[in-house]
Amino acid sequence: MSGIYIHIPFCKQACSYCDFHFSTKMSSKDKMIDALCKELKMRKASFANDQIASIYFGGGTPSVLSPIEIERLIETVYLHYQITATPEITLEANPDDLSEEYIKALAKTKLNRLSIGVQSFHQEDLSFMNRAHNAGQSKEALHWVQEYFDNYSIDLIYGVPRVGMASEEQDLLWSENVKTALGFSPNHISAYALTVEPKTLLDHQIKTGKLPPLDESRAHMQFNELRRLLKDAAYDHYEFSNFSKQGFHAVNNSAYWEGKPYIGIGPSAHSYDGESRSWNSASNPLYIKAISEGTRPFEVEYLSVSERYNEYIMTGLRTSKGVELAKISALFGQKYASYTLREAQKKIAEGHLELVHESVLKVTQSGLFFTDGIAAQLFYID
Ligand code: SF4
Structure with a gap:
């Protein structure tokens, strides 16, 4: 069984640490959705004999799409692919998009899982990371999500520095973050260490001395605290960055870690067929133009046995299996x-x-x- 990843390459603003592909210009959104639907149709032969167990909307910020646009993409998948009886269909969403009305409308589509980019419940952290939402919006959004979705995940980021604050106080704020997330009792929590990716604003701030380098020992302490709190709350630490209640491992991401094939639709999206990895052009205009002309703009690399072995070692050791x-x-x-x-x-x-x-x-x-x-x-x- 396989999965389909759909990349929505738009964000309201750039988070300081992010190196994913996105554009803050949304004027091409309609053309992009047409192109995504067309690519889904173009590539249906890839999985002609296989069933799709998960559909994942990632980004970028998929919650900039309207429920009608999301439904159109899901229906296009259903039209061209064989889907299992109970697929996992996830949408990554940012708290500032999640009004009650929007969540209610999402719940009427075939989506059955939300992954919410909270990152922190503290406003100082959110401002530091240049997130588009504020601390209050996360709590309000989660309140409505609980009302309309049985299954959702909360994303958090640890190791976020507070310049001038004592280490113990920083660790305390992180504990509060985890406890606040646990207060909503999500089925799933993903937590990532803040990392410095090349050419991001965070990278620039550190290189120019505006910020000190990140403190890995803080991240280590906070990772241990995260594990302790989630273990006490009976969450299964099933992958390095992922924790879930029993029976709620993420189907889509677990398939990646198990080396199952998947196709990635949209600009910059990666695909894997068991032997080769390919990736679409990370340019919105180029992607839209090529797809409208009936060609998929992509590059491909065939993995040697050693490369496949290395991937298995990396993904396998990160899992509890x-x-x-x-x-x-x-x-x-x-x-x-x-x-x-x-x-x-x-x-x-x-x-x-x-x-x-x-x-x-x-x-x-x-x-x-x-x-x-x-x-x-x-x-x-x-
Ligand atoms: S919302 Fe997500 S994809 Fe967009 S800039 Fe922030 S981290 Fe990157």
């Missing part, structure tokens, strides 16, 4: 399974990795915050 040696052997060859085991020994001795039942490698509690670095040490370089 870990990586299976038998699966590595079956997918990539015994050579890779032996290599994994050999390279893992040092991290096992350090206590950052464990070999469960002599068949599954998992990151331990002490290694968890360093998962990406540990995975990189198991990469196979041709």
Whole structure:
């Protein structure tokens, strides 16, 4: 079973840390929706013999679309693809878009899950990140979401600095954020560390000395506190950045981590068919023009066995399932399974990795915050 990702490349304003593809000019929105529908139709052969288990609207800011526009896109998927009986259909939404009227209208579409970009319940953090919404809007939006949607996720960001504030106070504010999110009892919480991506405003502010570099030890402390609070509240920490109540793992993202195929529709969207990865042009005008002329503007890269192995190691170690040696052997060859085991020994001795039942490698509690670095040490370089 596969998934469809639809990229909505518009945002009201640029958040200081963001390097996703979006435009703040919305004048081409109607043409963009026509193009997205056309690309969905053009690529229907990709999944002619497969069923779609999830549809995910990401961005950008999908909640800048009207419920009618969202419904049109969902109906286009239903028209051209085979959909499972109970697909997960998610829309990423920003709090400033979520009036009661809008949420009520969304609930009448086939959407059955919202992922809400709260990021912080503190106004200072939101201003620091240049988010378009304010702290009050998040709480009000969540109140209405609870009323009309059974299934929703809250996004938070940790490691947001407060220049001049003591570390303990910063950590306390983060704890408050997590507790406030828990107060709404969402089925799912995603929490990401604030990171400095090249060419973002945050990058510029740090490089020009307007802000000090981010403090990784704060992020580490806050990650541990996040895990402690969510564990106490019985959330399953099933992927490095993702926590859920029982039975509410995100279907769409879990499929990525399991290496299942998916197609990405829209500018900058990535697709994966099990052997190659392709990505559409990250230009709204170029994308609209090409699709209207009947061509998909994309680049493709065929993944070598080693590259596919490296991806499995990275995504697998980030999940609570870990990586299976038998699966590595079956997918990539015994050579890779032996290599994994050999390279893992040092991290096992350090206590950052464990070999469960002599068949599954998992990151331990002490290694968890360093998962990406540990995975990189198991990469196979041709
Ligand atoms: S709303 Fe999301 S996609 Fe848009 S600028 Fe902010 S973080 Fe980036």
